[in-house]
Amino acid sequence: MTTKIFLRFSLLLTFLFTFQFQAHSQGGEGYTISGKVIDNDLKVPLEYATISVINSGDPQDLTGGITDIDGNFSIDVPEGTYNIVVEFISYESKRFNNRTVNSDLDLGTIPLGVSSASLDEVVVRSETTQVDVRLDKKIYNIGKDLTTAGGTVSDALNNVPSISVDIEGGISLRGNENVRILINGKPSAMAGFGGTDVLGQLPAEAIERVEVITSPSARYDAEGTAGIINIILRKKETLGFNGSLTLNSGYPANAGVSANLNYRTDNYNLFTTTGYRYSESPGNGFFDTRYFTNQQDVFLDSISYNRNVEDREMDRINRGFNTNVGMEYYINDMSSVTGAIFYRTGNDDDLNTNINDYFLENDPQIGTERYEKETEDEESYQLSLNYINKFNNEGHELTADFQYENDQETQATFIREPVVYNNTDTENIFIPRERTSTIEEQNEYLIQADYVRPIGENSQFEAGYRGNFENEVTDYELYQENVNGELLLNVNQTNIFDYSENVQALYSQYGSKFGDFSFLLGLRLENTQLKGNIDSELSEEELQDIYSFEIDTDFDNNYLGLFPTINLIYELGEEENVTLGYNRRINRPRGWYLNPFPSRNSRNNVFQGNPNLQPAFSNAFDLGYLKRWEKLTLTSSVYYQRETDAFSRIQENVNITVTNPDYVPGDDPDSEQYIEQRVIRNIPFNLATNDRMGAEIGILYNPADWLRLNGSFNYFRFKLDGEFNGTDYSQENTSYFGRFSSKVTLPLGIDWQTNAFYRGPSDEVQGTQEGILSIDLAVSKEILNEQATISFNVRDLLNSRKRSSYTLTENFEQDSQFQWRQRQFNVSFIYRFNQQKRQQQRESEDNGNDEGEF
Secondary structure: OHHHHHHHHHHHHHHHHHHHHHHHOOOOOOEEEEEEEEEOOOOOEOOOOEEEEEEOOOOOOEEEEEOOOOOEEEEEEOOEEEEEEEEOOOEOOEEEEEEEEOOOEEEEEEEEOEOOOOHHHOOOOOOOOEEEEOOOOEEEEOOOOHHHOOOEHHHHHOOOOOEEEOOOOOEEEOOEOOEEEEEOOEOOHHHOOOOOHHHHOOEHHHEEEEEEEOOOOOOOOOEOOOEEEEEEEOOOOOOEEEEEEEEEEEEOOEEEEEEEEEEEOOOEEEEEEEEEEEEEOOEEEEEEEEEOHHHOEEEOOOEEEOEEEEEEEEEEEEEEEEEEEEEEEEEEOOEEEEEEEEEEEEEEEEEEEEEEEEEEOOEEEEEEEEEEEEEEEEEEEEEEEEEEEEOOOOOOEEEEEEEEEEEEEEEEEEEEOOEEEEOOOOOOOOOOOEEEEEEEEEEEEEEEEEEEEEEOOOEEEEEEEEEEEEEEEEEEEEEEEOOOOOEEEOOOOOEEEEEEEEEEEEEEEEEEEEOOEEEEEEEEEEEEEEEEEEEOOOOHHHHHHHHOOOOOOEEEEEEEEEEEEEEEEEEEEOOEEEEEEEEEEEEOOOHHHHOOOOOOOOOOEEEOOOOOOOOEEEEEEEEEEEEEOOOEEEEEEEEEEEEEOOEEEEEEEEEEEEEOOOOOOOOOOOOOOEEEEEEEEEEEEEOOEEEEEEEEEEEEEEEEOOEEEEEEEEEEEEEEEOEEOOEEOOEEEEEEEEEEEEEEEEHHHEEEEEEEEEEOOEEEOOEEEOOEEEEEEEEEEEEOOOOEEEEEEEEOOOOOOOEEEEEEOOOEEEEEEEEOOOOEEEEEEEEEEOOOOOOOOOHHHHOOOOOOOO
């Protein structure tokens, strides 16, 4: 506080001297020099920055002024040639020499970087995550989170309020998995091939901030009934060459290196983030399935059993390289073009070992050990081009984007299952080997244009277009062994699935502020085309007989919808506000949810898509409250959502068609090539409705310079209503999750951080799921004159991040436990060159002065 008072007092003196300069300047009719000064890194206005206007011919003839709360300045001068100097305490000054003024001169937005000589004098603020509330979103500026050092983007997201990442990397918002993931405001190859897998490879250090958008405005894609998570990646813009290098290592074996480099001049900015990552991620699973007496099953058509115990061990090796290289070119003070190339490769080797025991009335019948070796090669690249033109410094601007991405993935799996013991009279048990091949290719084009026009001082109009055109082709083959050791193609499950998703949208929105009240109203018109073709040797009738429901092998579905949004905010005081939001959203089924051919991850448990899935639509309401005190920030909200045709997944005991191991081509014309095998099928379908309601509260508390606390709690309840294949799957469920983080600064400059997360137990569509507890610890210290940081952390300290569940159907009951990734230890080293450790945060950002911005 003392530093801030001194700063403002110094600036007041500067203003008084500037006023004297103006008093002695030339009189007469002249022109206006204007502009806006902002912090180069934080992009926030700099209030009280000094602007000196010096006559080039007479240095004693000078005038000037200071910026207002929004960073704007306007200075009247006579016609002439001037040197203009922009200064702010602790920042590098910027000069505009020999500027001829014979008309009004607009210098545009002037970014200032912090002076390297003054960095150590800057007040440290962003040691922990800070929250900023806008009309349509909450912005979490990621602070110095020690527990994610050496971690991934997924690890960082799991520490953001309202967001949770499950043990398999699935991301949910307020407990709802129907969330849209954007990178820098757009769909991106960085979000992974058909999912969020890449977020588990990109380093956490790449994130600058996370925008949690639970009530998205009309400018955003209507996809994602839970809302949108927009991940903003870092892009340094400090003048000159600077950057950082990060090295990571840990156990189970993992290592990584990443570099964030930047070179900035007055005319252009070159930037890159490049990294390589290697990790070994052991996991495990346990499945105990008990079939009811009247549902006794048969193993390989010869051995009866009514219980199967499967003990699964997973050994995964992931190798990944990614780089993002770009350049922003400043055409003039008001417009720029940015081009970037993102490239990623991945090479994974996975070995799953499944030990299966089959029982009849609890007597062991036969035991097998199934080995599944999978190799996966991925390659993605993305080309993006952005143009921005500012018509003035008041926010009147036009932006245009073009983006193309290509993703390719080749996956090969080889499965063998030798018999370990056999306590039956059946001899010569033969379990055929299997080999699968999956080739996926995805092409996506994005075209977008946005126009923003301020109206007066407190109103704004915005309109735009977005076209997203995506095609994904999956070529799947299954080979199964016969008694002669030959691998035969199973045409009943081999297929090519060609899927396209084309979305075009127009939107418009208008926002304004009246005193303490602000609103943002928008309407989005979207046309969705979901088109798929299944190339298989089987007819639709044969597929229907095999999979027990009607299948359209060539579908073309179009949906035209209006998506209104309303966002309101009322400022009860300078540090207190209430927000209210409404929006309509859509959840489109992805390609793998539509492909009807089952996966082969286990002999007894398979996943199968449903091509009859329809998009789900939701209407959501959100009421929020925020209050700031000097050391405490409180955020809270209550919400309600009604979703129609909601997706859900159920398990069924069904037959699938496999190759007859006794079949030999040409040996016996009467022998059958295919037989049926009983499995548990996991399949998605459309429910009638899903009513979800809940409340959340978050607290950021910094009671002392050495102690920072952060906690949040989310409670939700949902009610499902619907049926599938004649079975009613309606249910009600209540659950919750909470997280707590504390950071303590110890003697010798050592920081200690503890993060804890707990997800409460819940009722599922066909059973229950137990609670999950996870605790992370970390320590960190600055070294090498604060140019480097070394840290150590352990994630999942208690090795308790496991999903334990119970499933009950009319045919069987199952107890299961699944752990995607075991406890990990990591050491991280970060070295910064041509920059200092800087965690500055403007008071305006800490206190949310821009809460009413659009």
